Amino acid sequence: MKSVLLAALAATVLATSAAVGQDIVVAHAQGETSLTGVPTKVLVQDWATFDNLHALGVVAAGVPASNAPRYLQEAVPADALRIGSLFEPDFEGIAAADADVYFVAARSAEAYGTAKDILPTIDMSLADNADIIGGIEGNLTKLGEIFGLQDKAAELNEALDAKVAEVKAVAEGKGNALVLVTNAGNLGVYGPDSRVAWIHNQLGIPSAMPDVEDGDHGGDGVSFEFVLETNPDWLFVVDRDAGTGESSGAAAALLDNELINQTKAAQAGHIIYLDPQAAYITMHGYTGVMLMLDQVLAGLNG
Incomplete structure (x- = not known):
C-alpha cells in the first residue's frame, strides 16, 4: 500500500521529458509550479525542507536567517545567503539571488503569494499531521523527482520505514x-x-x-x-x-x-x-x- 501511495505522490511531479533543460510541472500545496530542468541554485525558507534537501545531498544557496536547529548547523553552507526569518522573508534578497527555485512550507507558506511572482516557488507544506512519516516520504519522493535523485529518495524512504518498523516492534x-x-x-x-x-x-x-x-x-x-x-x-x-x-x-x-x-x-x-x-x-x-x-x-x- 505504501509503495502505491509513494508512486502516486511521485506522479505529482509531471515531466515532459527526462532530458535536462525540459520543463517539469510540480504540483504542491498551493498549486503548480513550472521548472526548467534540474534546479542548480536553490533557496529554502523552511528548515524541515532544508533537512530533506540535505539528506538528498542538495546544497542550498539561501537559508532562513534564524532558528537553525543544532543538529543541522554544520550542514548550512558558510556562504549561504540569509534570506529572512521563517515568518518574514527578505524578498529583495530573494529577488536579487537569481535562483532557480524557492521552497516554502509551514511557517513560511504565506510567502508563496508574493514569491511566486518573483521566481518559481514550491510549497512543501504537509496537509495534516495524521501521517507525518508518509508526508516526509512523499516530500522526499517529490524532491527526488525535481532533482533527479529518485534512487536516493527511495533509499531514504526505505531507511525511514525500517526505523519506524524497528521502533514499533x-x-x-x-x-x-x-x-x-x-x-x-x-x-x-x-x-x-x-x-x-x-x-x-x-x-x-x-x-x-x-x-x-x-x-x-x-x-x-x-x-x-x-x-x-x-x-x-x-x-x-x-x-x-x-x-x-x-x-x-x-x-x-x-x-x-x-x-x-x-x-x-x-x-x-x-x-x-x-x-x-x-x-x-x-x-x-x-x-x-x-x-x-x-x-x-x-x-x-x-
Missing part, C-alpha cells in the same frame, strides 16, 4: 503514553493530530488521554494533577521553549516536582525528552525524525 506491549509539551511554564498534551503524532499513529503507542484537542502551540492544556491521575506508563516531552531558543532545560525543571515524580513513568525512568528543535521546528524533516526515532528507541530499550 520494540514499543509493542510497553504500555500507553502522554506526549507532553511545556511552554512558558504551562503544560499541555500533544495527541494524534500534533507535530509528533507519529508516536501514536505510526508507532502504535496508545495515548493515555482520550480525545486530545491539540492546541496550536501548547497542546491540550493539563495540570500536574491530571498527569498523575492519568498515570501513563511513558512520558514523551517536547520542550517548546528550548525548541524556539528561548531557554534550555525548562521542561526538565518544570517536570521535576512531587506530582510528576509519583507517576509510573517517572518512577520507572520512562521519561523521554525529544530533541526540542526536531520536535518543534523541523518536525517534517527526515534527519530530525530519524533522530527522534532513535531517542524513542533508546528510551524504550533503556
